[in-house]
Each structure stands twice: as C-alpha cells, then as structure tokens.
Amino acid sequence: MTPDPSEPSPAEASHCATSHCATPRDAWDGHARSVICLIGPMASGKSTLGRAVARELGVPFADTDALVVAQHGPIADLFAERGEAEFRRLETEALRTALAAASVHGGVIATGGGAVVVPENRELLSGVFTAYLTISRDAVAPRILRDRHRPLLGPRPAPDDEPPAPDAGPLERWAQILAEREPLYREAAQTVVDVGTGPVATNAARILSAYRRHTQATEEQQK
Template sequence: MLEALKRPVALIGPMAVGKSAVGQQLARQLGVRFVDTDVEVVARHGSIADIFAGRGESAFRELEARAVAQAVEEAAGSATVISLGGGAVLDSGTQQLLATCTVVYLECDADTVSERIARNSGRPLLAGDAMERWRVLFATRQPVYERLADVILDVRNGSVPDLADRLQDALEQQAAVRTGKAATPAATKKVEK
C-alpha cells in the first residue's frame, strides 16, 4: 500500500484504453478498493446501450456524473482506485471533484485500441465507423485528459501487470513529491515507456 497516498486515484482516458484492467490490477497490488463507474451505472440502471437507446446520451451523462460523484465522495481520504468512462471528464462538476484525486491519464493512440474496439461493437458512441468516431471523440477529449492529469501513463506497450507496476512507481514518486519527501521533483508528469 502506498503510505504517502492519501487520495483516491482516478483513471481517465479514451474508450478501450484499459482503464478497468489497469485499475483492477493496481488496486489488487495496493490492496485497496476498486470502483468502475461504468459498472456502477450498469448495476443501477441497466446496460449503457439501453440507456442511450431509451433515454439518450444526456440522461446517461447525468447518471455517470452521479456515479463518479458517489465514488469520489466515498473514497475521500483513502487510497481507492476509480476508473471513469471516457466521456466522464466532460462534466464540469466531475472536473471539480477530480481535484480531490490523483488523476492518471492513460495515454494511447488509435492503433492501441483498434483491436479492442473491433471486438466490442456495443459502444453507442462508436456506431457506424467505430474507429473514425473514436478518433473524433478522442480529438475533442484529449486536451481535457491532459489538463486534468497529475500523472500520464503511456499504455501503448506493456502487459496489464507491467503497466500497473509502472503506474504504482509513478504514484509513489508523485506522492513523495507532493509530501516533500522526494529528493528532486519529477521534471514531467509523464511516465516513460
């Protein structure tokens, strides 16, 4: 467990980047709770595709914002790992709540996610040409991910356990810098490959 980490860790990034897999692995390694806000929405309200089809994207975004708020509030002051849906960061209230977390942006490119997207056609926002829709969404969201991030983890290479190890190291370094226990602060928030 990270002794110096007294804040929740929020994983952000585009669809299909591996937030859930890396988040679960990190939580296991740290022995802390893991919350996937998409799973929470589905558990309470049904599938995301059904919510989009029956109630629309704005209704889904409201449910998503509530799930994020509940997860962040319940995790306050603890080392909980929270995975957010790709578009959750677009909500201004969510952005404000993330200020209480250590925010990790899982950075990737279209090649990184193309196989996962091809296998999972159940993403409502990717109907039609899934990769073109992903690129458009990513282009609009990437600046928000970068602005909110305390740590940027490049996930283009490495297994899930390797990525979680690299992220754990980065979080330990970031926590040491924040508490003044690091010899020299990190020059950048990006975690190298």
Template sequence: MTAASLVLIGPMGAGKTSIGRKVAKALGRPFYDSDTAVIRAHGPIPQIFAEHGEDVFRAWEREAVSAGLARGGVVSLGGGAVLDADTQTDLAGHRVALLTVEPRVVAARVSGTARPLLGDDDGLARWEAILKEREPVYRRLADRTFDTSHGPLQRVVEAIAQWVRDEEDV
C-alpha cells in the same frame, strides 16, 4: 469525504477498468468503476442510450462518479465523464492518471464491443474524432500520463502503483 488516492481517465479502450483493478490490488485499495456502477443501477449502457439518450446517461454517470470519488480508493471513469464541469472541479482534489492508447492498438480492443458513441460505421474514425475533442480536457486534468499501447499491461500497472507510492512518501 474521503479523497480518492487515484482516478484513471482516458479514452475508450485505454484499459482504465482492467488496469484500475490491478492497480487497486497492488495498492491494497478498493476499486470503483463509474461505468460498472451505472450498469448495475440502470442497465447496459447501449440500452440506456437507446431508451433514454445521452443526456440521461451523463446525469447517471455524474452520480456514479460523485459516489466513487466520495468512496476513495482507485476510481476509473468512463471516457466522457470528464466532460462534466462538476467532475472537472471534483478531480482537482485527487491524483489523476491519464491512460493513453494508440489508434492502431485501440482498434482491436474496441472492435465488436457495444459502444454507443462509436456507432455502426467506421468506429475507429469516430474514436479518433472523440479523442481529438476530449484530449485537451484529459491533458489539463491529468497529473501524469501512462501509455497502454505497448508491452504487457502489468508494466503500466507497476508504474502507476509506484508513482502513487512515491507521491505519498513525499
């Protein structure tokens, strides 16, 4: 099994996919996104939730996460992937970066998107409730935290890439 050099975790809208792609490029490593893997194998996430339910989605997500961690490189996990006990155990062998974002910033990032857990009503309030529930898990699993709320995201990309390089030089 190849160890992933970096795993990105965090709430919906924190930028895990876009930042992950750029960090992978900066480090010259492959990029893997668990949500993209689920979509490729099973179809759009809202459709999976509607037709099969969250439990089936989480099982498929776990398979995707396991495959990504085995592959190595930079791995971006869906916001709820860390709730799985096996995933939590697996992350112990990897460098984990938590991406955070302020609610006022995430509101613009997730508005108009099809995110099943945010529902049709007050998506931001639902996002905040989900974050409150998951945040202790994120914090426990993370080796380092990076906020994506301010400034150009490229600055976050550079900080993460430098952290990985520094850790590998030790």
C-alpha cells in the same frame, strides 16, 4: 466499540497479512488512503488497469460505468432510451459515490472515457490524483473492433433531413472523439501514462510508479 478510523479494518489487515504487503501497518500508512482516478479514451484500459492497480495497493476498486449499470441497466440501453445527457448525469452521481467511498479507505476509480466532458466531473477529479491513460490508434484498434458494446462507436444515425453520410467506422470515430477530448484529459490529469504497449501488470506498475512519484513530490513540497 467504535473502530478507530486510523487503524486498518480486520479485512484490510488480513489482506495485508496474506498478500504482498509487508505489514498491515505499512500498508495502511503507505497506501490505504490512496485515491487514484483513471481517465482516458475508450478501451485504453482504465477498467482493467484500475482493477489491477487497486489489487496491488490493497484498496477497493470502483468503476463508474459498472456503478451506473448496476443501478440503471446496460449503457447501450441508457443511451438509446434516455439519451447521453441522462447517462452523463448518472455518471456524475456514480463518480461522486465512488469518490466519497474512496475518501474513507482509499480506492482506485476507473471513469468512463467521456467523464471529462462534464465540468462538474473535472472539478471532482481536481481533488484527487488523476492519471490520463494514453494509447495509440494502432494499439487500440483490435480492442475497438472486438468490443462492440460502446454506443458512441456505433453507427451515427443521420438527421432526418440529411442523406446518410458514409460511415466513418468505429476506429475513426474513436480517433475523432479523442481529438475533441484530448485537451480536457490533459487539463484534468496530474500525470500522463502511456499504456499502449505491454501486459496489464506492466501498465499497472507504470501507473503505480507515476502515483508514487507524485506522492513523493507532494511530500517534498510540504516539508
């Protein structure tokens, strides 16, 4: 028998029966088709918080970076061997895939910090609830200095015909990149959530509250 798409799958029903969800039906009506996309600068917590929000909602989590890595290998290698433009193309493909899956059963999607620079991605994001996660430079500093896997925060090679410029350092580069992208984040987001303080659970709850406020406001408008 073809499953009724309006009903929770056995997996969803069993999740809801064993977790915080009141009943499978409530969970399905309340959240199961929820789609939340997270955008924001590198190391703001999109991947970590996206996973936590998805778990809370009982919907699948997708990370566009992880999708790219699973299919094409490490991001640092892609940047070095195939260039940023090719990485952006693969990122758009991953975003499309993640959105298509989430549109069926709901889902939370963490994008990479640079997803908003591609107009096609901004167009894709405009169809779903998108939250811009903000964090101060001071709060992000220990993360940036600890995690050294992001190619855009590594030393920039000077062009062949120029003397090497003094290295600005990863935190300075993070701030420069954020300044360039900030208007794009704001344009693409329905809401801005500051996630610079507090533990993961607190920040996940902030994102969920923003999502619920948005959903309620949208429902009020439609009445």
